[in-house]
Amino acid sequence: MKLFRSSLLAAYAWLLMTTPVLAHHSDAMFDHEQVRELSGTVKEFQFTNPHTWVQLSVKDANGKVVEWSLEWGSPNQLGRQGIRPSTFAAGTVVTIRANPMRDGTPGGAFIGARFADGTTVGRWD
Amino acid sequence: MGWTLHLGSAVLLALLQGIVQAATPDWSGVWAMQGGTVFDLATQTGKGGSTTPGVREHPPYTPAYEAKYLANMALRDKGILPDPNSFCGIPTGFPRILNLPDVYEFAVTPQQVWIIAENGPNVLRIYTDGRAHPAPADRWPTHTGDSVGHWEGDTLVFDTVSLHSSENGRTLVDRTGLMLSEAAHVVSRMHLKAAGLMEVQMTIDDQQALSAPWVVTKQFKQQDKGARVYDYACNENNRNPVDPKTGWTYTIGPDGRIIDQSATKQ
Numbered sequence: 001m002k003l004f005r006s007s008l009l010a011a012y013a014w015l016l017m018t019t020p021v022l023a024h025h026s027d028a029m030f031d032h033e034q035v036r037e038l039s040g041t042v043k044e045f046q047f048t049n050p051h052t053w054v055q056l057s058v059k060d061a062n063g064k065v066v067e068w069s070l071e072w073g074s075p076n077q078l079g080r081q082g083i084r085p086s087t088f089a090a091g092t093v094v095t096i097r098a099n100p101m102r103d104g105t106p107g108g109a110f111i112g113a114r115f116a117d118g119t120t121v122g123r124w125d
Numbered sequence: 126m127g128w129t130l131h132l133g134s135a136v137l138l139a140l141l142q143g144i145v146q147a148a149t150p151d152w153s154g155v156w157a158m159q160g161g162t163v164f165d166l167a168t169q170t171g172k173g174g175s176t177t178p179g180v181r182e183h184p185p186y187t188p189a190y191e192a193k194y195l196a197n198m199a200l201r202d203k204g205i206l207p208d209p210n211s212f213c214g215i216p217t218g219f220p221r222i223l224n225l226p227d228v229y230e231f232a233v234t235p236q237q238v239w240i241i242a243e244n245g246p247n248v249l250r251i252y253t254d255g256r257a258h259p260a261p262a263d264r265w266p267t268h269t270g271d272s273v274g275h276w277e278g279d280t281l282v283f284d285t286v287s288l289h290s291s292e293n294g295r296t297l298v299d300r301t302g303l304m305l306s307e308a309a310h311v312v313s314r315m316h317l318k319a320a321g322l323m324e325v326q327m328t329i330d331d332q333q334a335l336s337a338p339w340v341v342t343k344q345f346k347q348q349d350k351g352a353r354v355y356d357y358a359c360n361e362n363n364r365n366p367v368d369p370k371t372g373w374t375y376t377i378g379p380d381g382r383i384i385d386q387s388a389t390k391q
Contacts, residue, residue: 025211025365026300026374027176028204029385044379048362050213055379069378071364076227076243076355080348103387107376 030109036100045088047075070098072110150279152231155352156345164224164299165341175300178202185337197302205372213359217247218268218296223343243354251283280316306333321347
């Protein structure tokens with residue numbers, strides 16, 4: 001299922017590339033050795049402290065829409081890097097890579113995103 | 126005649142203030158700590174950051190404090206070290222205030238220097254107006270302690286006492302689980318090591334926790350001109366509350382409910 005591709009993409013290399021950006025709490029809930037690629041529609045971009053969250057609606061293998069919570073850096077850090085509340089407008093179709101939660105919860109640590117026009121934000125190598 | 130005297134005094138006062146202000150360096154701008162949040166990078170072993178299992182530092186701990194540090198690291202390795210910095214609302218405290226992500230401002234006035242950390246936010250006030258620490262009977266432990274300092278040329282030298290112990294779970298020095306006791310006494314030397322590079326060298330003395338002075342250096346890089354500092358507001362939308370008793374970090378969904386399935390095992 002393309003939309004819900006779970007992959008162990010060269011785990012070690014990714015481990016080096018995906019340094020956690022979450023500063024204010026433990027990140028043990030995320031599996032930093034796995035990268036999950038999710039294609040869906042932005043429901044909301046919470047540009048809030050202490051961390052930002054992209055809420056992404058993704059269809060699962062059965063066609064059911066599941067809302068994923070993807071946690072990113074603080075709005076302060078990201079704002080200084082050019083990210084804006086408008087970066088993920090509601091309704092935008094996007095593919096996001098994230099380190100998924102270890103327990104299977106539909107959530108993860110945001111790594112990067114690729115929009116339909118090919119532009120990317122975050123880490124997308 | 127009287128007016129002339131007043132005018133003369135005012136001019137003299139203004140000149141003196143100008144001299145005092147000119148004697149303090151310009152540390153304006155926005156600064157970012159270098160090197161991640163492992164407090165003592167010089168003694169770090171293990172690769173990764175402060176939350177990475179196996180990463181540790183090597184303060185000259187007494188055997189008792191080494192044992193406490195090992196116990197904290199065992200919890201950190203499991204992702205359940207209750208770190209007060211994650212509780213939102215408790216001051217980070219000193220010396221950890223010099224070990225934070227996000228950015229800093231260093232505000233120098235003739236009477237005080239304020240180290241302002243965006244993260245928290247946290248403020249370290251260093252009195253440079255000549256005052257001493259309060260007498261021991263007139264001070265009590267706080268997160269940030271009491272700091273008094275003076276200038277040696279362009280170097281700010283300050284002395285910090287009256288810090289909370291890490292024993293009661295109120296504070297940690299970093300997320301590997303570093304601890305200090307209420308006996309901690311820190312002398313810091315802060316200066317511009319090079320253009321755009323601030324350095325603070327802390328000499329930590331702690332007769333309960335340490336068998337020798339522990340010297341730790343932190344550096345801060347000046348950010349691009351025009352960089353701004355924002356609200357931090359840890360409780361604005363904190364979707365990762367930490368249970369102080371278990372150290373468990375919950376994940377909250379967009380509807381305000383806990384979504385991590387493993388939380389039910391707690």
